[in-house]
Amino acid sequence: MNDEEFFLVNDRETVVTPHMHVRCDGGNGALGHPLEYLTLEKGGETLCGYCGRRYVLEGTKAAEEVRASGTRPAA
Template identity: 60%
Template sequence: MTAMQPTETILVETSTVGCDGGGGALGHPLVYLTLERGGKVECPYCSRVYQLKEGAKVSHGH
């Protein structure tokens, strides 16, 4: 039985992030994800979690 690796959490300072799996040719297609109201979003391809850094101020809109 193989143990699953824990999900990687990446702290960010923007409300939109790009994820390509981080594996170069072994990753996945680049997708842009928007943080949800709680300040987190999970990549549907690789399950990485992007979380807004504590104290980061993000503007939503122009």
């Protein structure tokens, strides 16, 4: 999903997304994990149960905090 923003916040991968439903495969191709579908309804954020990646809904206070305190990984 090209409209997601990736950050590192306290050494945790954090994704700011405009989508209520996301999927996580851990990245890294074959070195990732099984595909997990997640919903961001409760409070606008959730964690992947496999890799701990945090997903935050765009437009929430948490998303503003991520953008203010997080760093973008090098491309």
